[in-house]
Amino acid sequence: MAKTKPVRKETAETMGARQREISVSEFFLKNRHLLGFDSPRKALLTAVKEAVDNSLDACEEAGILPAISVELRQLAETRYVVHVTDNGPGVVRKQVPKIFAKLLYGSKFHRLRMSRGQQGIGISAAGMYGQLTTGRATRIWSKTQRQAHAHRIAVQIDTKTNKPVILEDEEVDWVPTFSMDDPTTQPQTAVHGTCVSIEMEAAYVRGRLSVDEFLKQCAIVNPHLQLHYRVVLLPKKDPKNNGQDVLPGTEPPWCTFRRGVEILPPPSGEIKPHPHGVELGVLIQMLKDSGARTLKVALTQDFSRVSDKAAHYICDTAGLSPKAHPRRIAHQESEALFKAINAVKLMRPPTDCLAPIGEEQMLAGLQKEIKADFYTAVTRHPTVYRGNPFQVEVGLAYARPGENADLGHDDPVRVLRFANRVPLLYMGGGCAITRAVNTVNWKAYGLAQPKGGLPLGPLVIMAHMASVWVPFTSESKEAVAHYPEIIRELTFALQECGRRLSVYLNKRKRAAEAERKRGYIEKYIPHLALGLREVLQFDETEQDRVQQALQEMLERSHLQL
C-alpha cells in the first residue's frame, strides 16, 4: 500500500534532478478553476460562452451576419454534450487541431483589435475539460467557402506536451445532425460554417448565472445575431411506474432570438501599439523584432501616432542617429530612447478601432428586455489606459413601483456587465464595473444606498467596456481589473446617467405632488362654487359655469407643472 514517502534530506543535486518543465496544459488542468471550470454548472456556461464568442468573432471578421445554434443535450444525470454551430467562414483543415486542442494558440493575441477572444485559451480549455471529465474527444465539423466538402475532426490534447492528438479526420457532408439555419423556416443548405461538439460533466440550472441568461444577454448586445437555442433533457423517470419514463423522450422545439438589425456592427480595425503605453522591455523586444532597417522607420512603422517629425525629435532627444539599426539600439541605448519617447508629446492612440454598442442600440436592447418606465444611455468618448484605447457605455432602466416584478424597491439594483459585447455573469464582486457603481454617490440622484454598496431600487444598470485589450482579472474572463482610468470613465458615465435619472425621479415626484394637490382642490371646487353662488346670488347655471371655469383653470395650471 502506497503511504507517505519517507522524508529524506535533499541536497542541491537531488533537488536539481527533480526540476522539470510544466506544460501549460498540465498547469491549467490542475488549476482549471482559473479558466472557469470549477463546478459542473459553471463549466457548462464557460464552454458555451467560449464557443459562441469564437463564432461571433469569426462571422464578424468575415463580414457574415451571424446565425448560431446552441444545443445542450443531456446524456446522463451529470453529463451533457454541448453543440455550437455557426454560419461563419469555417476553419481551414490544417488549423483545426491546434485551434481546438492546444492552449495558447490563436490569431487574436498578437494584435491590438477589439474582439471577444484575446487569449487563445478558451475553446481548447473547454475541450480539455470535457476530456478530463469524460475521456471523450472534441468533435469539429467545418467547411470553408472554397472547400468542396466539409471535414470532421476529433481531437484531444496531449496535456504533457500541450499538443493536439488527432483521433478522426474525414471528409463528410456538412453538419449532419444539427442545422444552423433557422429551424422554423425552410432549411437551407449552409455553404460554410463550423460546429463544435464537446461532451462534459455538467449541470444545467436556470437563473442569473445560467446559459439561458448568458444567451439572452448576448442577444441584447448583439442585435445582429440570429440565435437558436434548446436544451434536450433526459426524460424524468417515474418512481411509481417501475422507473418507466414519464414522458417519451421528445425533442423540444428550438427557442429563437430573432435578429433585430440586418447590418453588422461597424468593423473594428487593428492598431499598432502607442509608444506611451509600451514598457521598456517591450520596446527592446520590438526593436529586436523590427523589420525596419533604421530607427526612424521602426518608430514610424511599428508604432501608432509617430510622425516623421516626432521620430526625428525622439532621436535628437535621445542623442541617437535616426539611421541607426534598431537591433543595435535594442542592446545598448534602449533606455535613452525610452526616456526620449516618454518626453515627447504625441497624439493619443487612434480610437476608430473601437466599435461601441452605441446609445441607440443600448436603449433598444434595454427596452426590448427590461420592462421599465425610464430609460437612458451614455456612450463616453474613447480614452486610453496603459496605451490601449478603450470606451465605456452605461444604460439605465428604472421601473415604476409594481411595474416589474423582478425589480424590488428595496433590493440592490441589478448590474449587467459586458466586455467587448460579451456578458460577464460571475465574479461581479471583483469587477471594476461593480466597483464604479459602488463608488458613485447615488443618494444625490434620489436612490437609497448602503455605505460602500450597490444602490437600492427598481433599477437595471447596463455597463459595457470596449477595448483592443480588456484587462481581465483571470483567464476565465469574468471580471475587469481595477485600472483607475477604467473606473474613472465608468464613474463619469454612471454619473451622467444618474443625473438624468434624478431629473426623471424629481419630475415624477413633482407630478405625484401636484396630483395630490389637484385632488384636494378638486374636492373643494363644488363647495367653492356653491359658496360663490350664495354670496353672489348666482343661479344654478352660473354655478355650473363657475365650477367648470375653476376646473379648467386648475387643469391649465396642472399642465404647466
Next chain:
Amino acid sequence: MAKTKPVRKETAETMGARQREISVSEFFLKNRHLLGFDSPRKALLTAVKEAVDNSLDACEEAGILPAISVELRQLAETRYVVHVTDNGPGVVRKQVPKIFAKLLYGSKFHRLRMSRGQQGIGISAAGMYGQLTTGRATRIWSKTQRQAHAHRIAVQIDTKTNKPVILEDEEVDWVPTFSMDDPTTQPQTAVHGTCVSIEMEAAYVRGRLSVDEFLKQCAIVNPHLQLHYRVVLLPKKDPKNNGQDVLPGTEPPWCTFRRGVEILPPPSGEIKPHPHGVELGVLIQMLKDSGARTLKVALTQDFSRVSDKAAHYICDTAGLSPKAHPRRIAHQESEALFKAINAVKLMRPPTDCLAPIGEEQMLAGLQKEIKADFYTAVTRHPTVYRGNPFQVEVGLAYARPGENADLGHDDPVRVLRFANRVPLLYMGGGCAITRAVNTVNWKAYGLAQPKGGLPLGPLVIMAHMASVWVPFTSESKEAVAHYPEIIRELTFALQECGRRLSVYLNKRKRAAEAERKRGYIEKYIPHLALGLREVLQFDETEQDRVQQALQEMLERSHLQL
C-alpha cells in the same frame, strides 16, 4: 504615420494564416496583473514574497535552519533592486537559468507535497517583470555544498520562446556584497546558499499591504526563521539648499527578526494521488504513464490507499483482469475502471504529509505580535477536498478596551490569512478565509456584526490553511478559492474559537457586574454595621468586628463568582 489598418473581410484562409502559438511568457507579460505585478507597489511585495518562499522551501527540504536577508535598495524615484540571500542548499549551476528565467519550470508542480511554491512561475515572473520595466537581467549567486566556488549567473527570459538567455556566467567568491549571516554578530563565511537580485520599477510604501508587514507575518508563522531586513532609500533632496542631500547617504542598520525556536517544523512527506480525487482524464493519463506492467500493480503503486485486496475488488467490479496492461486499459476500459474505483470504499488519504503550525505555535506567534488580553487557537484534524489532504487552523487575540491602539472597538476585526505558512495580504475580499469569517454568526459569541460582513471588535483572527495543493484564485496566489470543504472546516474552527471567546467575554461581563455590585454593597457595609450596633447595642469594637466579618463574607462570595 501609422493609422488604423483598413478593415478587410477575412476568409478562413486569411484567418488561418494568422494563427500562431503564444508563448506562456508572452501571455503572462501581457497579463502581468495575474501574477501580482499590476502596480509598482504590489510588484515589490510579490518579488520579495516569491524569493523568500523559495528560500524557505529550499532550506526546509535540505534540513537547514533558514537564515534569510532581504534588502530593498532604492536606485531612483521608482526603481529598486531587491536582494534576497539565503543559507540554503544552493542551486546546481545547470538548473539556475531555467529556475530563474523560464515560466512553468520547477520541482514542486508534479508532486503532492506541502510547500510554499507549487507552480513554477513565481521567481521567473519577478525576473521577467524586472526585465520588462528596467531592461536588466536577474542576477543569481549560488553555491552548493559540493562546489568549491560559487557561481554568478545573469539571465533574462526570451519571452517569445519562454527560454532563458544567459548573459553572464562565472565562478566567483561567494556572495560579495551582502551577507546572509546575522550582521549584528561576527560574520561567518557561508558555505552554501543562494542570492537573487532583481532590479525593477517599484514603490516602497509602509502599511498593511507592505513588504514590512509581509515579513513580520512571515516571522510569526515561521518561528524557526532568522530574518534580516533593511530598506536603503535614496537621500532626500533639500529643495531649499540647491537640491543638496539633506542627509549624507548612510547605510541604515539591519532589522532582525530573531529565531524563536531552534528546530525545523516536522518535515512534510510526499503522497501519491488518492483514487477518489482523480478525475477520469487524469486516470487515463496515469495509466498511460504508469511504469507498472499490470493493472493491479499500477493501482497499488501509483495511488495512495489501494491495498492488494482493494485492487482486486476494483478489477472484479470493473470486469477487468488484474493482469491487464495499464496502457491497454487507458484506451478502452477506463470508464468502467473509473466507476469501479469510485464504488469501492477506501481509507482517506494519508494526512501525515501535512505540517500545521500547531496550536501552541499559533498562540506564541499571536502573543508575541498582538497585544491583547485573551488568546486562543484551534488546529482542526486533517481532511480532504478533491482528493487533496488539507488542514486548517484558527487563532484569536482579543484586546480589552484601550489595550491596543491598533484595534478599535467599533472597527471590523483584523483577519491575518496564511496558506502553507505564507502570509496572504491582497485580495482578502475574494478569499475563502474571509468568506468563512463572514459566514459565522459572531453575534452568538458576543460581537456586533453587520449583515454578511466582518464582525466588529478589538479582535485579530489568524487563519492558516495547509495542504499538498492549495487552490488559489489566481497565479499570484493571493486568495484561497471557495471550495465548500475548505470553508466548512474553517467555519468549524472559527466557531470553536468563537465559543471560547464568548466564555471569556461572558466571564468578563460577569466580573464587571460583580465588581459593580460589590461597590454598592461595600458602600452600605459601614451603615449596616452602624445599624446593627444600634439595634443590638454593640460597642465600637463589636461594630468593627461585624464590619470586618461582613467585608470578608463579601470577598469570599466575590471570589466564588
